[in-house]
Structures are given as structure tokens and as C-alpha cells.
Amino acid sequence: MRYFARRIGFFLATLWAAVTLNFVIPRLQPGDPAEVMVRKLAGKDAQLDPAAVTAMRAMLGAPDGNLFQQYVDYLKALSHGKFGISYTYFPYPVTEVIGKALPWTLVLVGVTQVLAFVIGVTLGAYAAWRRNTRFDSLVTLGSTFVGTLPGFWIALLLLFAFGYTLGWFPTSGGYEDSMPGWNPGFVGDAALHSLLPAASLLVTAPIGWILGMRNTMVMNLGEDYIRLARAKGLPDRVVALRYAARNALLPSVTGFAIALGGVLGGSILVETIFDYPGMGRLMGEAVSNRDFPLLQALLLFIIVGVLVANLVADLLYGVLDPRARKAGR
Amino acid sequence: MSTGVVQPTDRGDLPVEAPLEEASSTPPRWYALVWGNRKARVGIVLLGFFVLVAVLAPVIAPYDGARTDFEALLPPSGAHPLGTTTQGGDIFSQLVYGSRTSLLVGLFGGLFATAIALVVGLVSGYKEGTVVDDLLSFVTNVALVVPVLPLMIVLVAYSDVRGLPLLVFVIGITSWAGHARAKRSQIITLRNRDFVTAAKFSGESTFRIVFREIMPSMTSLVAAGFVGAATGAIGAEAGLSFLGLGDPSSISWGTMLYQANAQGAVAQGLWIWVLVPGLTLALLITSLTFINFGVDLLSNPHLREE
Numbered sequence: 123m124r125y126f127a128r129r130i131g132f133f134l135a136t137l138w139a140a141v142t143l144n145f146v147i148p149r150l151q152p153g154d155p156a157e158v159m160v161r162k163l164a165g166k167d168a169q170l171d172p173a174a175v176t177a178m179r180a181m182l183g184a185p186d187g188n189l190f191q192q193y194v195d196y197l198k199a200l201s202h203g204k205f206g207i208s209y210t211y212f213p214y215p216v217t218e219v220i221g222k223a224l225p226w227t228l229v230l231v232g233v234t235q236v237l238a239f240v241i242g243v244t245l246g247a248y249a250a251w252r253r254n255t256r257f258d259s260l261v262t263l264g265s266t267f268v269g270t271l272p273g274f275w276i277a278l279l280l281l282f283a284f285g286y287t288l289g290w291f292p293t294s295g296g297y298e299d300s301m302p303g304w305n306p307g308f309v310g311d312a313a314l315h316s317l318l319p320a321a322s323l324l325v326t327a328p329i330g331w332i333l334g335m336r337n338t339m340v341m342n343l344g345e346d347y348i349r350l351a352r353a354k355g356l357p358d359r360v361v362a363l364r365y366a367a368r369n370a371l372l373p374s375v376t377g378f379a380i381a382l383g384g385v386l387g388g389s390i391l392v393e394t395i396f397d398y399p400g401m402g403r404l405m406g407e408a409v410s411n412r413d414f415p416l417l418q419a420l421l422l423f424i425i426v427g428v429l430v431a432n433l434v435a436d437l438l439y440g441v442l443d444p445r446a447r448k449a450g451r
Numbered sequence: 452m453s454t455g456v457v458q459p460t461d462r463g464d465l466p467v468e469a470p471l472e473e474a475s476s477t478p479p480r481w482y483a484l485v486w487g488n489r490k491a492r493v494g495i496v497l498l499g500f501f502v503l504v505a506v507l508a509p510v511i512a513p514y515d516g517a518r519t520d521f522e523a524l525l526p527p528s529g530a531h532p533l534g535t536t537t538q539g540g541d542i543f544s545q546l547v548y549g550s551r552t553s554l555l556v557g558l559f560g561g562l563f564a565t566a567i568a569l570v571v572g573l574v575s576g577y578k579e580g581t582v583v584d585d586l587l588s589f590v591t592n593v594a595l596v597v598p599v600l601p602l603m604i605v606l607v608a609y610s611d612v613r614g615l616p617l618l619v620f621v622i623g624i625t626s627w628a629g630h631a632r633a634k635r636s637q638i639i640t641l642r643n644r645d646f647v648t649a650a651k652f653s654g655e656s657t658f659r660i661v662f663r664e665i666m667p668s669m670t671s672l673v674a675a676g677f678v679g680a681a682t683g684a685i686g687a688e689a690g691l692s693f694l695g696l697g698d699p700s701s702i703s704w705g706t707m708l709y710q711a712n713a714q715g716a717v718a719q720g721l722w723i724w725v726l727v728p729g730l731t732l733a734l735l736i737t738s739l740t741f742i743n744f745g746v747d748l749l750s751n752p753h754l755r756e757e
Contacts, residue, residue: 408608
């Protein structure tokens, strides 16, 4: 029980740190953040409209008062789900803008992450089982090589080859002309549009799992319980899957959140390249339009998403591995 | 984009080297050990080539990389070995000058991240179990789970001054956590090694144990961490520049790809413009990854013995 309490405690503490970070970043610059934002929005030499500054201050959740008062107001606004108004999509609140983009990224990154995990763990386990064979060196050297390729560059090449040159897949957007909704036409259309972005992410995403799984499994294969299993005359398949791979899987669970962060980061670049209507493209837009409320809310959403995934992975790890619970770590 | 490359442990293709010497003597011919590894040798030669190109950029490049007064979209020719961009820039010159940005960001971003990681990790590990350790470990764990690229994007976006120093700062401040955690666990295991216990029993001072006994056996780990951090910094610079957050006053392979993408190079079939900067980026990262194979030999004798 102590293990679970610790993990939930860590989650809450990280959540607080993330929320506070989000409060601190805009205030790291000199001057009144509201004034700076209005100035940025209107251009450097523009006349400052006091009304705009006041409005911005209200949007930022930092009307007046000292830093502590601002912080309290900011937390209050957050707890009511008030993240401000987007500049780009004025007058829509950023929560609404993000809400529209969220499902796209959720599906793209979610499916990619799960596939990457399955592919990576399978390849890694098989490479470890057949270690020092041609398959093993192909997989490990191949992963090392592919891991050096910049992910967004792979996306550009795939777009070039399969989108423009061969014309097999749509080159941009999330859907063609079908109306968004749960009808087969739209779902198929959206799936077709997300194939290239997903493939781009899938080239590099499994690498961490492959090498990690291979390393743990190689170590596990040297353990006594594997020798015992073999001595008992168990078939290879059972030793490989039910003994070695099963135990080697455990550490992979804890790496889930960090890997998710990596895929999310990659999806920012990939969504920008494919003009995919998710949170990554939104972030690129927010950057080029200097849409700070949107940018900040996006950062907070992404961090919280990863933190929740991390908590789930940690709790799952506690359930799966009794040693983790006993150690209390 | 995968920045932290996990490396396989037991590789059969490695040459068998001399057995590990006593921990008390100075590490044996580290340069020979690294150079003796085929992959590391390829990496060093490749990196040396990039450094040479960066240093001699004005000699190698036919034009100043910032010039954009050529005719647009010229095909490759003697005057323009890789052709020109839609804005009339010489692709080959941009490529040559771009190596400077990547190498500088890699060097200083890597150094900065390594410095933070060392301070946080070693202090945290040395003070294991104390409040200091709890606090530093918490900060490390937070920095580890927060997705790096979105955080870097927001930090750069908020800054008024764009440029290489900002990129180095933002990359360093966001990407030290993994390395710090590794340092922490390394000093904890080293602290409990037999040679440290022996040193304790022989009456050596704590200061001497940490800095004369433990530190020398960590040098290669620090070096490996630095090479890894530099690799990550180069990738991060490319990603940020690709989003248009790079240094507006200098050319980098990331900004080249940003412009290529913004000008629709992919749609127009200008494949050289898209292919070449990514290829050099991949080659540079490959060279560093290969070098790290050699550096790993220093810290992990198992890789040598096999």
C-alpha cells in the first residue's frame, strides 16, 4: 500500500510542479506579462491600449496584486477550467480549441505508442533469444542506425515518396470532404490520412523498446530460474515467452511515460509536416502566431497527459511486480 | 525523435582487449582502447571531417551561406554543386556553414547539460537518503517525465531574443535529467564497491575516496554522458529550428529544412534540398553514436572481454 501512496504522492507533487512551472515561465521575462503580450500581439511599435492590457491581465488570470495573489488567482482559474482565450481562434476559449484537436492526437499518438511497444518488445525479445545470430545483429545495428535519423526528416521523406511521388496517400490534413462524425466514410478517410503521420512516428518509436527489451531479456536469460526451467525440460517456447520475456517486460512498463513524451514531441513536428489537425500542429500554429494562452494551455495539457500515463504505468507496475511494492520505491 | 539511444550490452563483434587493470592504477591507454574499436574509429574520423568542414567553411563553401541573391531553383551545376533554393540561396554553401551551428550547439549544449547533470546527480547520490537527495531526486524525476520538446518550444517562444545562446541554454536546462539519474545511481553503486570499502578501512579521508578513488572510475561515464547529451542537443536544435524557432542570424541544417518545408520543396519535388540537410544531420549523429560505442568500452569492461 505504501508503494501506491508514494506513487500517487509523486503524481500530485509533479502535477503541482507542472502547474507552477506554467505560472512561472511567462513571468520569467522582465515587465508586466500582460503588457508584453499585448505588445507582442500588436507589434513592437504599436500604441499600448490600456483596455487591451487590462483585458489581457484578466485573461492571464493575473489581474492585480502581488505574485502570491496572482498565483492564487491563477490556481483558482485553472480549477474552474479557465485557460483564457485563444488569439488565433478569437473569441474561442483555448479549452474549446484544444478539445477539437485532442482526439486527433490522442488516436495518432495512442495507436502509434501501443504499436511501437508491441513491435519493439517482440523484436527485442526475439533478438535476445536468438542473440549473436544474424537476426540479432540486424535488429540491434538496424535500430542504432535508424535511431540516428532525425524523425521529422523521415516524415519529410515519406511524404515525398508516398504522398507526392507515388501518390498513394493524401499529403495533408486529417480528412477530405466527409463530415467529422462516427460514420464509416469519415473514419476510413481519417485513417487513410493518418497512415503516413503514424508511419513516420513508427519508424523511430520502437527503437527504445527494442534495445531496452533485448538488454533486460539477455540479462534474464542468464538467471538461475531460466536454467531451472531448461533443466526441467520445458519447451523453448515456454521458457522464452512465459519465463524470460514475461519478466523482461516489467522494466519496460516504467519507461512508458518517457517514451510517450518522446512520441508526443515527435508528433509536434510530424503533425506540422502533414498539416494533421491535432495538438502538435496547434502548437506549431500557436508558436508562429505568438498565441501564448493557447501555447501555455497546450503545454499544460501535454504534461498532465504524460503525468497521468506515468501514474497509470507506475500503479500497473506495482500490481505486476510484488518486489516493487515491498521495496516501497 | 529518439534522442537517448539505448545501447545493447553484449556484442559479439567486439575485439577482445587486454583484461581490466587494477582500479587503483590509472586507466590504460584510453585513446588506444577507443581507437581500437572499429565503430568508434569510423565515428572519430567522421566527426573530425565535420569539424574540419566547420572550421574551414569559408574556404570550402563557394559562397557565404547567408547570400540569397542567386537565381532561384537552379539545378546542380559547377557554380552551384547542389543547386539553389526558392529564395536564391546556394544549398551547398548553406550545408557547409550549417555544420558550424550543429557542432557549436552540440558542444555547448552538451557541456551545459552535462554540468547540470553532474552537480545534481553526484550531490544527490553522495547524499543518498538525506533531504538534499530527496529534493534533488524529485526535481530530477519531474524533469525526466516532463516531455522535453514541448517545454523547449514554449521556453524559446516566450523569449524575445532568439539565437544560439538561447538554444544552448534552453536545451541544456531541459535535457540533463536522464544523465543526472544515471550519475546518481552510478556513484551509489561505486560508493559500495569493494575498492571503496578497502580505501575506507585503510584510513583514507572521505574527500580522497570521492575524488581520488571514485571520480577516476567515472570519467568515462561522464564522457559517455557528454557525448549522449551533445547528440541530443544537436537533434533538439534541428527540431526547434525546423519549427522556425532557430537562430535567425545563422544557418543550420534545421533551418534549411524549415525553409524547404515552408517553401513547399517536398510538393515541388526539390528532393536535394530536403534530402541533404537531413542526411548530414544523420551522419553527424551517427558519428557521435559510434564514438559512444568506443567510450562505453572504457566504462564497461564486460564489453571488452565478452
